[in-house]
Amino acid sequence: MNSLIIAQMAVSGALMGLVYALIAYGFQLTFATSKSINFGQGELVMLSAFFSLTLLNLGAPYWLMIPGGLLFGVVMGLVVERACVRLTLEQKSEGWILLTIIFGLLGFSAAENIWGRDDRPFPSPISSDALHILGINVTPVEISVAIGVFAVMGVIELFKRKTLLGKAFEAVSADRDAAELMGISATHTIMLSYGLSGMVAAMAGILISPITTVGPTMASALILKAFSVAVVAGLDSGFGVVVIGILIGVLESLTSYYLGSGWRETPGLLLLILALAIRPNGVFGKVSIRKV
Amino acid sequence: MLQVENLRAGYGASEVLVGASLHVKQGMIVALIGANGAGKTTTMRAISGMIKPTQGTVLLNGKAVQGMSASQIARLGLAHAPEGRKVFGPLSVEDNLLLGAYHRLPGFLGFHAMAAPDLEKIYNLFPRLRERRLQAAGTLSGGEQQMLAIGRALMADPKVILLDEPSMGLAPVIVQEVFGILRRLKEQGITLLLVEQFAKSALEVADYAYVMDHGRIAVEGTPAELHRNEKVIAAYLG
Numbered sequence: 001m002n003s004l005i006i007a008q009m010a011v012s013g014a015l016m017g018l019v020y021a022l023i024a025y026g027f028q029l030t031f032a033t034s035k036s037i038n039f040g041q042g043e044l045v046m047l048s049a050f051f052s053l054t055l056l057n058l059g060a061p062y063w064l065m066i067p068g069g070l071l072f073g074v075v076m077g078l079v080v081e082r083a084c085v086r087l088t089l090e091q092k093s094e095g096w097i098l099l100t101i102i103f104g105l106l107g108f109s110a111a112e113n114i115w116g117r118d119d120r121p122f123p124s125p126i127s128s129d130a131l132h133i134l135g136i137n138v139t140p141v142e143i144s145v146a147i148g149v150f151a152v153m154g155v156i157e158l159f160k161r162k163t164l165l166g167k168a169f170e171a172v173s174a175d176r177d178a179a180e181l182m183g184i185s186a187t188h189t190i191m192l193s194y195g196l197s198g199m200v201a202a203m204a205g206i207l208i209s210p211i212t213t214v215g216p217t218m219a220s221a222l223i224l225k226a227f228s229v230a231v232v233a234g235l236d237s238g239f240g241v242v243v244i245g246i247l248i249g250v251l252e253s254l255t256s257y258y259l260g261s262g263w264r265e266t267p268g269l270l271l272l273i274l275a276l277a278i279r280p281n282g283v284f285g286k287v288s289i290r291k292v
Numbered sequence: 293m294l295q296v297e298n299l300r301a302g303y304g305a306s307e308v309l310v311g312a313s314l315h316v317k318q319g320m321i322v323a324l325i326g327a328n329g330a331g332k333t334t335t336m337r338a339i340s341g342m343i344k345p346t347q348g349t350v351l352l353n354g355k356a357v358q359g360m361s362a363s364q365i366a367r368l369g370l371a372h373a374p375e376g377r378k379v380f381g382p383l384s385v386e387d388n389l390l391l392g393a394y395h396r397l398p399g400f401l402g403f404h405a406m407a408a409p410d411l412e413k414i415y416n417l418f419p420r421l422r423e424r425r426l427q428a429a430g431t432l433s434g435g436e437q438q439m440l441a442i443g444r445a446l447m448a449d450p451k452v453i454l455l456d457e458p459s460m461g462l463a464p465v466i467v468q469e470v471f472g473i474l475r476r477l478k479e480q481g482i483t484l485l486l487v488e489q490f491a492k493s494a495l496e497v498a499d500y501a502y503v504m505d506h507g508r509i510a511v512e513g514t515p516a517e518l519h520r521n522e523k524v525i526a527a528y529l530g
Contacts, residue, residue: 165399167387171380177342178378182448183366183395 008136009253015142017249018149019208023226024233024241025153026200031235032173033186033193034089036096038080040104041201042223047107048073048198049205049214050115053122062125069206070199077198081191089190104219111216119215128210141210148207152200157238169193173236225252228268232275234282244271244283293318293483294339294370294452299348299358301338308334310507311348314485316452321474321484323494323515325528326504332487333375335504336454339485340372341365353451367395369451375460375487377441381430385421388429388440389414392447407447414443417473435466442473446482456487471497491528495519503528 023045027037038044052069060068084103088095126144130137160166171179172189180186204222205214212218229248233240251267259266275282294316302308308331316322324332338345341362350358357365366372371392380388390397390407397403415422418439424432429440438458445453458474459467467490474497477484488494495501495515503511503524511524518524 163400164390164394164397164403167383167391168394168399170383170387171391174380174382175378177362178374178380179391180362181340181342181366181372181374181378182391182444183363184391185361185363 004135005257006254009257010250011136011138012142013250013253014246015145015249016208016253017229017245017247018146018242019204019245020222020225020229020248021241021245022149022152022200022204022207023222024230024245025156025238026197026204027226027230028235028238028241029156029197029200030085030190030193033169033176034085034190036085036089037100037230038077038084038103038194038197039097039100040080040084040102040107041197041226042219043104043107043111044073044076044080044198044201045205045208045222046214046216046219047076047111047205048202049122049209049218050111052202052206053120053209053214054115056123062123066206070202073198073200073202073205074195075198077194077196077201078191080198081194085194086187086190108216108219115214115216117216119213119218122209122214124210126210145207145211148203152203153238153242156196156200165192224265225268228272230282232271232283234279234285237282237284240282240284247271293353294485295349295351296335296339297349297351299335299338299345299350301334301343301345301348303334303343307346308507309338309345312504312507312509313348314502314509314512316483316485318483319481320499321478321482321486321497323491323498323501324485324487324504325489325491325494325501326510327527328489330504331507332504333456334507336372336374336456336485336487340370340374340454342372342374366448369448370454371445371448371450371452372454373441373445373456373458375456377434377437379429379432379437379440379444382428384426385429385432385440386411386425388444389421389447392444393449396449410447410449414446417446417476418443434461435463435469438462438466438470439473442470446477451483453482453484454487455484457489458486459488459490459493467493495529 023041026041031037048069051072052065055065055068080103084099085096124141126140128139128141130139160169168184169189171184172186176186225248229241229245233244248268252264255267256264296314299312300309312335326332337343339350341360345358349356352368352370357368389411393407397406420436421439421443458470471493478497486494498515500514501518502509511521
């Protein structure tokens with residue numbers, strides 16, 4: 001019986017962990033091209049979720065809402081790049097840190113003013129009646145989270161490996177100056193990475209909302225753990241964020257079961273501190289080797 | 293094909309180029325030689341848009357390109373194989389070559405088939421790259437990386453190639469191999485501006501040469517003329 005409960009906890013923790021991984025993956029995308037990340041990424045998740053909910057309330061069918069919500073995410077990602085990142089990168093300053101935090105704060109106030117402070121349910125046509133698989137309860141909604149996460153990451157990874165545009169994306173990540181000499185515009189590539197990162201954030205919002213509800217504060221809990229995942233896994237391995245995301249999800253689920261829900265943030269934060277102390281490049285991060 | 297007039301450029305407050313002028317005619321190999329710190333690499337960087345010239349003009353096929361971004365200039369037909377080779381280390385050799393042709397290939401699919409004939413040409417010129425086509429470029433030897441950098445520049449089917457110090461850090465026998473390839477490319481009629489420390493080897497392949505000193509052109513002429521110039525002999529060919 002006990003092992004069944006542990007298994008149950010592990011499965012639902014792992015599914016949450018996949019959402020952390022997806023948000024962390026959004027950090028990786030922009031870090032690869034521009035060595036910058038959007039500290040307001042959590043608010044981007046939340047705003048996209050609210051926007052998608054509004055689409056549903058306006059009568060849009062669920063399957064049409066998804067592309068609508070993703071498009072909103074892309075647009076918001078581009079806004080962040082234009083308003084908070086591009087100018088500071090041109091001046092080689094770290095100003096994007098402050099500006100993206102401010103973007104997050106603005107997004108938070110905007111959400112409170114537009115949609116109110118209350119958490120709202122997010123209807124989904126996918127059933128939340130539990131299925132019993134090997135004695136473990138899993139709902140189709142939870143399964144849809146896993147499918148959605150792997151679908152989005154899979155499509156983006158395919159794009160990077162199989163299309164010339166994707167290879168150009170990798171080229172800018174590897175050597176921005178050399179990529180420019182090939183006729184690849186670094187500016188456009190960075191825009192692309194922010195657009196994709198926004199799309200990933202929107203997908204995370206759409207996937208998680210039926211489980212957690214939508215509210216202005218939904219971001220803060222998610223983003224902290226997404227940071228932990230990104231730092232522990234390292235900022236250049238998509239495979240790494242999935243593994244570490246699942247690990248942190250499982251650990252926090254078990255911690256809250258055994259020690260009480262007040263302790264659920266601890267494993268993620270402990271791993272974060274450990275990673276920063278022992279392996280700042282991340283467990284899956286490439287240790288930079290320079291050939292002279 | 294490439295006309296540079298009175299080019300001034302530098303890094304921040306320190307001005308490196310103080311009015312350099314040079315011409316590269318179609319089908320010619322032009323060498324730019326000179327001591328360390330004379331401004332050869334800076335000249336190339338200012339031509340290709342890696343740094344913005346503060347003054348002067350750069351005409352590529354008659355079109356003024358100074359002040360444009362490096363990617364715009366590359367799309368207009370200038371391929372710069374930079375100092376230190378700068379191959380995309382994590383990407384495969386073949387991906388590096390494909391990216392060389394980035395601006396004339398479709399962005400999503402079908403690019404591989406379209407580039408196949410050009411890839412074939414590069415692989416015939418550099419059989420070693422064919423053997424290693426799926427290997428990460430960062431794992432190649434220095435000489436192989438230089439071949440890849442040249443191949444990548446050729447893939448752009450450019451009007452002019454800028455080649456910066458192909459011999460840098462290479463064993464003498466590899467340097468000879470690189471210059472052998474330059475001779476073969478010359479027979480095929482490429483237009484090339486070559487920066488080189490090994491002035492002797494550079495003058496052997498070049499049709500015309502400029503000697504740079506303290507940010508300006510000190511002497512110019514055909515290799516035969518430079519070989520008769522005693523100052524040049526003493527400083528660079530001795």
